[in-house]
Amino acid sequence: MQQRRRKIINNNKIKMIALDLDGTTFNSSAELSERNKEVIEEAIRQGIEVVISTGRAFSSLPDSIKSIHGIKYAITSNGAHIMDLENGKAIHSEYLSESAVRQVAKLSEELDVDLEIFFKGQAYIDEEYYNYIRDNGCSYRNVKYVLWSRKPVRDIKSFMKKNISKIDNINICFHSLDELEAARPKVEAITEATITASFRNNLEVGGPDTSKKNALIRIMDLLNISREELMACGDAPNDIPMLEYAGIGVAMGNAWGGTKDYADYVTETNDEDGVALAIEKFVLKKKK
DSSP states (O other): OEEOSSOOOOGGGOOEEEEOIIIIIBOTTSOBOHHHHHHHHHHHHTTOEEEEEOSSOGGGOOHHHHTSTTOOEEEEGGGTEEEETTTTEEEEEOOOOHHHHHHHHHHHHHSOOEEEEEETTEEEEEHHHHHHHHHHOOTTSOHHHHHHHEEEESOHHHHHHHTGGGEEEEEEEOSSHHHHHHHHHHHHTOSSOEEEOSSTTEEEEEOTTOOHHHHHHHHHHHHTOOGGGEEEEEOSGGGHHHHHHSSEEEEOTTOOTTGGGGOSEEOOOGGGTHHHHHHHHHTOOOOO
């Protein structure tokens, strides 16, 4: 573990913790460890506001998270929705512009890619892609999670065009890192959009102002919490804005894509309860 950008502030000042899930709070099997759960619950008991901040769709939040009493808010789909976990309703939503969706559709005709469409809190994929993953696996994703969380549709591009005005975000899935890097300039040229990534083989297209950071700011304004009172934990490029913004930005030991360069501190990996260690180090009051 090591310190990065700034002097770490006193732990008595942190009032909110923002937690990414995959690669961060969850281990490599996409599960919440008992230690992470216990430390999160202890933070809540000590009056800390814990906010989930994930690229997952709302329907993909597992019971292991939703059952933790005291987590009131979840930022989903990379910031497209702020969800009230007590009633399951969105308190703020943002969508891709129709122009951006059309640009993705056009680009997908040129490239050999698969699309994941996030719509009304659910991730959809083409049934041919779904069946391929089911039958052949996927080297860079947790297959069990993908099959559980994605809903197959007969024609994903027709689905995208039919629902063009209410799409949360779109994941463009590449078959290799070389193909992704070759296509990156074209994807990043999409206008009226934010381009990020939460997995190595994906580029993810969101609304022009959509980010975990901006969604967090809305919640913080609601709760009268300042950036100096926020600690954020993440592992991927879609976490960078919130790590850079937070009073304490914590990157996981397994973080990638330059994420560590924007953090104040690098904790242990997601398989070594790095989240629990960071919360214990910077947030929890020591028991007497």
